[in-house]
Amino acid sequence: MRRALVRLSRRVVALAAWLVPSPERRRFRQEWDAEIAHRASTSARSIDAVAILYRAVGAVPHALWVFKEEWRWDMLAQDFRYAVRSLVSRPLFVIAATLTLAVGIGANAALFSVIDAVLLKPLPYPEPERLVSVFESRLDLGGTRDAPAPGNVMDWRRESQTLEGVAAWWVESTTLLGDDYGDTEEVPSARVTVDFFPVLGVDALIGRTFSPEEVVGEPRIAVLSYELWQRRFGGDDAVVGSDVRFKNASWRIIGVMPRGFRTPGTLEGEVQLFKPWDLEHGYGEMPDRARDWRFLRGAARLAPGVSLSDAQAELDVIAASLAAAHPKTNLGWGVVLVPLRDALVGNTRVALTLLLVAVGFVLLLACANVTSLLLVRASGRNREMAVRTALGASRMRLVRQLFLEAFVLAALGGIVGVALARLSMEVLVRVAPAGIPRLEEVALDSRVVLFAVLASVAAGLVAGIAPAFQGSTAMPSEALKSAGAAVSTDRRRQRLRAIIVGFEIAAAVVLLVGSGLFLQSFYRVLTVELGFDADKLLVVRMRLDAATYGGGGAHPYYTRFLEEIRALPGVVAAGGTTGLPMDELDIDFDRPFWREGEPRPDGGGVGVQIRMPSVGYFEAMHIPLLEGRGVDIRDDRTKPRVLIVNETMARQTWPGESPVGQRLFIDYQNYEAVYDVVGVVGDTRFYGHKKAARRAVYIPHGQNPYLPLPIVVRAAGDPATLAPAIRRTALELDPAQPVHSIRTMDELMGGYLGQDRFQAFLMTAFAGMALLLATIGIYGVVAFSVAQRRRELGLRVALGAESKDIARIVLGGGFRIAAIGVLVGLTAALVMSRYLESALFGVSATDPTTLIAAASILMATVLVACYLPARRATKVDPTQTLRYE
Amino acid sequence: MTKSLGTAQLRVLEAIAGGTGYGFDVMDQTGLPSGSVYPALSKLEKSGLVRSRLEAVTLARREKRPPRRYYEITASGREALAGALVRARDLARSLARAVKESG
Numbered sequence: 010m011r012r013a014l015v016r017l018s019r020r021v022v023a024l025a026a027w028l029v030p031s032p033e034r035r036r037f038r039q040e041w042d043a044e045i046a047h048r049a050s051t052s053a054r055s056i057d058a059v060a061i062l063y064r065a066v067g068a069v070p071h072a073l074w075v076f077k078e079e080w081r082w083d084m085l086a087q088d089f090r091y092a093v094r095s096l097v098s099r100p101l102f103v104i105a106a107t108l109t110l111a112v113g114i115g116a117n118a119a120l121f122s123v124i125d126a127v128l129l130k131p132l133p134y135p136e137p138e139r140l141v142s143v144f145e146s147r148l149d150l151g152g153t154r155d156a157p158a159p160g161n162v163m164d165w166r167r168e169s170q171t172l173e174g175v176a177a178w179w180v181e182s183t184t185l186l187g188d189d190y191g192d193t194e195e196v197p198s199a200r201v202t203v204d205f206f207p208v209l210g211v212d213a214l215i216g217r218t219f220s221p222e223e224v225v226g227e228p229r230i231a232v233l234s235y236e237l238w239q240r241r242f243g244g245d246d247a248v249v250g251s252d253v254r255f256k257n258a259s260w261r262i263i264g265v266m267p268r269g270f271r272t273p274g275t276l277e278g279e280v281q282l283f284k285p286w287d288l289e290h291g292y293g294e295m296p297d298r299a300r301d302w303r304f305l306r307g308a309a310r311l312a313p314g315v316s317l318s319d320a321q322a323e324l325d326v327i328a329a330s331l332a333a334a335h336p337k338t339n340l341g342w343g344v345v346l347v348p349l350r351d352a353l354v355g356n357t358r359v360a361l362t363l364l365l366v367a368v369g370f371v372l373l374l375a376c377a378n379v380t381s382l383l384l385v386r387a388s389g390r391n392r393e394m395a396v397r398t399a400l401g402a403s404r405m406r407l408v409r410q411l412f413l414e415a416f417v418l419a420a421l422g423g424i425v426g427v428a429l430a431r432l433s434m435e436v437l438v439r440v441a442p443a444g445i446p447r448l449e450e451v452a453l454d455s456r457v458v459l460f461a462v463l464a465s466v467a468a469g470l471v472a473g474i475a476p477a478f479q480g481s482t483a484m485p486s487e488a489l490k491s492a493g494a495a496v497s498t499d500r501r502r503q504r505l506r507a508i509i510v511g512f513e514i515a516a517a518v519v520l521l522v523g524s525g526l527f528l529q530s531f532y533r534v535l536t537v538e539l540g541f542d543a544d545k546l547l548v549v550r551m552r553l554d555a556a557t558y559g560g561g562g563a564h565p566y567y568t569r570f571l572e573e574i575r576a577l578p579g580v581v582a583a584g585g586t587t588g589l590p591m592d593e594l595d596i597d598f599d600r601p602f603w604r605e606g607e608p609r610p611d612g613g614g615v616g617v618q619i620r621m622p623s624v625g626y627f628e629a630m631h632i633p634l635l636e637g638r639g640v641d642i643r644d645d646r647t648k649p650r651v652l653i654v655n656e657t658m659a660r661q662t663w664p665g666e667s668p669v670g671q672r673l674f675i676d677y678q679n680y681e682a683v684y685d686v687v688g689v690v691g692d693t694r695f696y697g698h699k700k701a702a703r704r705a706v707y708i709p710h711g712q713n714p715y716l717p718l719p720i721v722v723r724a725a726g727d728p729a730t731l732a733p734a735i736r737r738t739a740l741e742l743d744p745a746q747p748v749h750s751i752r753t754m755d756e757l758m759g760g761y762l763g764q765d766r767f768q769a770f771l772m773t774a775f776a777g778m779a780l781l782l783a784t785i786g787i788y789g790v791v792a793f794s795v796a797q798r799r800r801e802l803g804l805r806v807a808l809g810a811e812s813k814d815i816a817r818i819v820l821g822g823g824f825r826i827a828a829i830g831v832l833v834g835l836t837a838a839l840v841m842s843r844y845l846e847s848a849l850f851g852v853s854a855t856d857p858t859t860l861i862a863a864a865s866i867l868m869a870t871v872l873v874a875c876y877l878p879a880r881r882a883t884k885v886d887p888t889q890t891l892r893y894e
Numbered sequence: 895m896t897k898s899l900g901t902a903q904l905r906v907l908e909a910i911a912g913g914t915g916y917g918f919d920v921m922d923q924t925g926l927p928s929g930s931v932y933p934a935l936s937k938l939e940k941s942g943l944v945r946s947r948l949e950a951v952t953l954a955r956r957e958k959r960p961p962r963r964y965y966e967i968t969a970s971g972r973e974a975l976a977g978a979l980v981r982a983r984d985l986a987r988s989l990a991r992a993v994k995e996s997g
Contacts, residue, residue: 040917040963043960043963044916047957050959064918065928066929067928067931068928069929070933071933
């Protein structure tokens with residue numbers, strides 16, 4: 010123990026001595042070593058050995074001080090000039106190295122800009138770390154994140170001390186009627202409670218936001234977004250305080266929000282208009298104050314000095330007391346607070362981290378290739394280094410100068426890399442559709458540039474370290490001989506290069522495996538059985554005006570509208586429903602239910618999703634009818650209540666028997682309704698490709714005519730071409746009732762596919778880069794080896810070796826490295842597979858097919874890379890190579 | 895004209911004047927961090943206030959270790975120390991006066 014400590018002390022001193030310029034080094038080491046040795050010999054206790062180590066650590070600041078004292082700025086300038094001169098003399102080499110590094114640094118910078126915008130940058134609100142998302146949570150299901158209900162939000166707000174305001178909002182849309190400013194249009198709008206702007210902490214740019222007294226009673230006042238103010242109202246200050254017509258009433262604009270203000274969590278277009286919402290006014294009179302209408306979005310701000318766990322604890326208590334006081338609606342429900350940023354972007358964290366690791370590998374590969382290039386150059390400079398050493402340059406000086414060369418290359422690579430990053434960022438943002446939150450905030454700002462600088466420095470270090478030390482160890486006597494290279498150092502360098510290439514191959518294998526897995530995962534997502542035919546579908550959203558169509562007028566309107574649409578050329582079928590699959594903005598809710606003859610379940614329980622399809626919906630979507638009948642034109646309010654169930658509902662609620670002819674109770678808060686089940690249809694996936702279907706029932710729209718009814722239109726050809734005709738039809742039907750929005754089903758689904766597609770695309774791009782770099786690396790090593798061994802190969806040919814023997818020798822070398830690299834790579838991939846699991850869908854992280862495929866691709870690439878050198882080797886002419894002896 | 899020495903150099907000079915000649919011993923005596931004692935010694939040596947020599951080689955060889963370096967104070971070093979003492983006394987006097995005057 011004691012001896013080990015002393016040895017360690019001496020090693021520390023030896024390390025520190027590295028920093029000391031060589032004239033001073035001998036004395037430095039001698040002083041320290043002598044003192045340590047003396048102390049060590051005069052005391053036998055371990056504790057004294059610890060004291061010696063403690064003292065020895067002081068050698069480092071001492072060495073640094075000497076270094077600082079002896080530092081000559083002009084020496085650095087001289088080294089820099091030398092480095093630049095030696096690089097300029099080899100332009101091809103510089104271009105190759107610069108491009109290689111540029112690819113690595115550029116890819117890293119581009120991905121970092123995405124990660125920065127999505128994960129790292131704080132949300133655009135003051136003190137964003139105090140903002141939390143508020144969800145209700147089903148305790149018996151282990152904690153879910155469900156939307157809060159109005160009654161509960163009002164209670165939390167009133168009772169919580171730890172939350173400085175609880176806000177709720179709902180995103181819908183508003184029609185602005187045509188006026189001096191523009192045509193009739195629908196814009197996304199939000200109804201926000203009184204705490205919305207205070208919680209987010211952003212004040213109006215012009216005018217003001219809603220004051221608490223103003224919100225009561227929901228007067229017709231509104232706040233504009235900056236974008237809407239600029240786009241429609243031309244940035245005119247006079248708009249504030251004036252009236253604008255929405256639908257059938259005039260509303261007063263009282264303020265404009267600043268540029269870049271975002272409503273949390275809106276993926277589909279930023280909210281343009283804010284209206285006040287008084288929950289008390291809307292829901293206070295309802296039974297149980299609508300405690301089980303769980304559909305809001307909620308956020309809150311922690312009071313100063315309160316931690317998240319404090320607030321969570323308080324809310325748990327409040328939720329428990331609510332559950333006790335209102336068991337019918339709240340039994341089994343809790344509250345969960347999630348930091349707002351996590352709630353918005355949390356599920357992208359794993360994927361983005363994986364991509365960051367992958368792109369880091371790409372940079373390492375680039376550095377490895379540049380190291381290899383530098384090592385080759387080093388061999389050509391043996392004599393130069395030997396001369397300089399003989400003339401008195403210290404090792405450190407040579408190392409420093411070689412490092413400078415690497416840093417200059419890295420700097421050049423960094424500059425080109427940033428330019429490449431700028432280009433690829435444009436591509437990235439276009440390729441990654443909705444599905445990655447906050448993507449609009451991606452920009453080449455100072456943080457990204459700083460990252461690029463750091464990456465360049467790191468690249469210079471990594472790429473330069475081996476050549477710097479390797480390149481400075483030429484033995485002067487050997488190198489100064491005229492017979493050429495110093496053989497032993499060169500062989501060592503070749504071996505080093507071979508090892509480096511081995512690692513490159515391993516890294517490429519890992520990335521190939523990752524790419525293969527992500528591609529498969531994406532494919533599984535794409536091909537999952539959705540339950541309907543998503544091809545050639547157009548989604549038309551209408552939001553009927555309550556004043557005109559309320560009280561049942563929606564049914565005849567939509568019936569007529571659908572008939573008109575079906576008559577259009579190019580339309581194969583049309584139908585509508587609330588609760589359209591993949592439609593985020595739509596109304597979706599579930600209600601408690603029970604079979605006839607069973608008791609009512611307590612506390613709300615698991616609900617059934619309720620949709621209201623029109624005639625022709627199932628047909629338009631190609632949802633199969635499994636039993637009974639679908640929606641009939643005669644299903645309206647005059648007839649007995651009927652509904653159609655989906656497969657999952659049928660299977661889970663009536664196991665083993667047919668639900669047709671049975672009766673079902675549904676609880677709607679203020680009343681209960683009983684329905685006859687008349688049919689069973691196939692399941693559809695509603696919340697994206699990955700979430701399985703849940704229990705759902707379909708109540709004919711005629712019997713429950715909701716005002717908003719998304720319509721699907723199946724087209725014979727390209728669905729987008731039908732849009733103008735449909736818009737016209739709507740306006741012909743009612744000039745004050747324009748279409749809210751038209752999208753293709755593909756676009757809607759793009760939002761759900763976005764993340765998987767993004768992952769797969771990037772991972773494959775990185776794997777491709779890695780493969781390319783590894784191929785170049787192998788080619789370099791093998792080609793060089795062949796060039797070095799020309800004499801040996803010539804000899805073999807002269808002694809009777811055939812082409813295939815030569816080829817085997819060359820290829821054998823390459824394959825040996827490759828095989829080891831592949832094995833290491835596969836092992837690494839298996840080790841890392843655990844981290845990939847959560848990002849994959851439908852495919853295991855250790856999928857053997859992928860592993861084998863990756864290994865095969867790599868071996869094939871090695872074959873290709875070795876082909877040229879092998880061919881060249883077989884063409885070796887012994888009369889040439891054996892001439893110079 | 896000797897310019898005033900820093901605290902570290904002063905303490906080291908004081909220790910050497912007192913006869914402590916070897917690096918680690920100076921560290922022990924002054925209580926300064928090990929990384930600053932040698933730089934102080936270096937500066938003192940450059941200013942000519944101390945000089946150093948290696949100890950007798952035979953002694954070291956007998957104990958099978960490299961010879962240690964021994965520092966001793968020079969005449970100018972003694973002068974510098976005396977000068978520092980004078981300055982310290984002046985400072986003490988004026989400080990005492992200031993304390994008395996400020997009550």
